[in-house]
Each structure stands twice: as structure tokens, then as C-alpha cells.
Amino acid sequence: MKEVALGIDIGGTFTKYGVVDRQGNCLVENSVSTDFTDDVNEYLNNLNAEIRKSLETITEPIEVKGIGIGAPNGNYYNGTIEYAPNLKWKGVVPLAKLVQKIWNVPVALTNDANAAALGEMIYGGAKNMRNFIVITLGTGLGSGIVVNGDVVYGHDGFAGELGHINVKHDGRVCGCGRKGCLETYVSATGIKRTVYKFLADSMDESELRGVSYNELSAEMITHYAKRGDKIAIQSFEYTGMILGQKLADTIANFSPEAIFLFGGLAKAGDFILQPTKRHMEENLMPIYRGKVKLVLSGLGEINAAVLGASALIWKELEK
Numbered sequence: 001m002k003e004v005a006l007g008i009d010i011g012g013t014f015t016k017y018g019v020v021d022r023q024g025n026c027l028v029e030n031s032v033s034t035d036f037t038d039d040v041n042e043y044l045n046n047l048n049a050e051i052r053k054s055l056e057t058i059t060e061p062i063e064v065k066g067i068g069i070g071a072p073n074g075n076y077y078n079g080t081i082e083y084a085p086n087l088k089w090k091g092v093v094p095l096a097k098l099v100q101k102i103w104n105v106p107v108a109l110t111n112d113a114n115a116a117a118l119g120e121m122i123y124g125g126a127k128n129m130r131n132f133i134v135i136t137l138g139t140g141l142g143s144g145i146v147v148n149g150d151v152v153y154g155h156d157g158f159a160g161e162l163g164h165i166n167v168k169h170d171g172r173v174c175g176c177g178r179k180g181c182l183e184t185y186v187s188a189t190g191i192k193r194t195v196y197k198f199l200a201d202s203m204d205e206s207e208l209r210g211v212s213y214n215e216l217s218a219e220m221i222t223h224y225a226k227r228g229d230k231i232a233i234q235s236f237e238y239t240g241m242i243l244g245q246k247l248a249d250t251i252a253n254f255s256p257e258a259i260f261l262f263g264g265l266a267k268a269g270d271f272i273l274q275p276t277k278r279h280m281e282e283n284l285m286p287i288y289r290g291k292v293k294l295v296l297s298g299l300g301e302i303n304a305a306v307l308g309a310s311a312l313i314w315k316e317l318e319k
Helices: 040-056 095-103 112-123 188-201 218-226 230-254 264-268 270-283 304-318
Strands: 002-010 014-021 026-033 062-070 080-082 107-110 132-137 141-147 258-262 293-296
Touching: 002 112, 002 304, 014 040, 014 304, 026 040, 026 304, 040 095, 062 095, 062 112, 062 304, 080 095, 095 107, 107 112, 107 304, 112 132, 112 141, 112 258, 112 304, 132 230, 132 264, 188 218, 188 230, 188 264, 218 230, 218 264, 218 270, 230 258, 230 270, 258 264, 258 270, 264 270, 270 293
Parallel strands: 002 062, 062 107, 132 258, 258 293
Antiparallel strands: 002 014, 014 026, 132 141
């Protein structure tokens, strides 16, 4: 009988799930709506029903060994989601306990970036690495930090929030309520804000001038950068400068072997990678220069979210 884990990645709009074996093969994958209700029990009942349907499509005998969950503001120690700004369930939600009641198998929960780091370590480019960092560049900026083979959680479960280190005093307003956080400059949302600032401050011709803010996406900015659009290229340069400077600071704290960029904005490839690497190296203390690899994630795009979540439960079962 094949042993499998359920990997669940909870986002503000959709929840992705998959059935993953120990080798990282995803036997089935699907998604359900997250934001159709503010009742977490109603959400879980719907999710449970859809997962059960998916399990019935698997022809070979399987045994579900556990469930790994990646979620915004997920607390690994308590199995809770705490005050997640982009979810309808407010306050502290004991999600791991609620899921365990339904399935009666081990359940582990962490934030989505930590799940991505575990996925990178087990299935991706960080195999055989014991010190590395994963930066997730989506709507916001998340980070999973691995030291000596273990994810860093801190005393309260919320260590490693690089997206909320300060870039500029009294800078851009952040969803966390503060100003100047890194993710307001370096994320899919952050680069959109940068584009519109450059458009306002410049008279340069740009195809981006005909795109509304709500229509604009990181993929579109990459598309126009490939076409040689000056504003798009400047926006990537500015974004990479800020990320590179802050990664140089982070390297001084953790001295990782590698830093992996993951998520929608990372799909821009060299447009984000090259300026980030250049500014990172320029701002590094000399003893660190040339030692830290900056690369794109080794996780496949299709199953990356659920692979990371399922990796969490395999890691727990090893313990």
C-alpha cells in the first residue's frame, strides 16, 4: 500500500491541495475556494468533501499518513492561523485541531513560506543543504529560513518575517499597519506600485501608461520588459536593488549556502535575478562575497505549493 500525505496550501482566494507520495509524486491535485465563507467549519467541510472525491479517483491502494498545511500567519507550535489579514476567519483559528478531528491523522501547520522551504529541501534545489533561505515573491514577500537542517520558528512560531523588515522610515503603507516594509517594495504588489511611481515621475514613453492599476500584473511587467519598455526595466532594477541590499543584511545574520527565489515575481527570471544579485554582492561584507548562491527555486511550478505543504508532514513523521 502506497503511503501518501495530503498537502494543503491555503491562500486568500483559493486553497490548493494534493495527494503526494514520499518521492514527491503528486497523484492528484485540485483547488477549492477559500473566501466563499467566513465560517471556518463550513470551509473545512467543503474542503473535506472535495478531497474525498479526489481520493476516490486514485486507483492504487493508498494510506494517508498525515496532513501538512501551509497558511498565512500559520503558527507551527500551536497549529493555529493567527490574525491573517487576507483570510476571512478572524482572530486565532485552531486549524490543525479542527482538521485532525475530521481525518484522525497527524496534522502539521506552518506558514506558506516555511512550507516552501521544506519543499525546497526535500524535493527541490536545496537537497543536501543545511543552511539556506527561500524568499517567496507573491502578493507579499514571505521567507523560510533553514539553519542546520531545521526551519527557524523562533520562540513564538513567527520568526523569519523578512517581508516586514524596514526599508524606508515612513515609507510605503503596508497591510500590517506599519510603513516602509520590504514587501511594499519587493513583491508582485510592490513592483506595481513602483511602476506607477516611475510613470508619475517620468515623461518617458511606455506601453504601461495604457494599463490600469487593477489590470496590471507582475507577468505583464515582465512581458513589457522583454519588449524593451524602459519603465518596466527600471522597475525591475529598483526592485532588485532593494531586495539585494536587504539580502546582504540577511546573509550577515545567517550566512546561508544559497537563497532561492520562488513565486510569481520570480518568474521574471533574469529581470529580477540579475539586479538583485548585483546589488547583493555590492552590499555584502567582504568575507561573504562570492559565497552565497542566488538562484530560482528548484520546485516545479505545477505542484510547488502542495509539495511544500506535504513535505512538512514527512519531516514531522521522520521525527
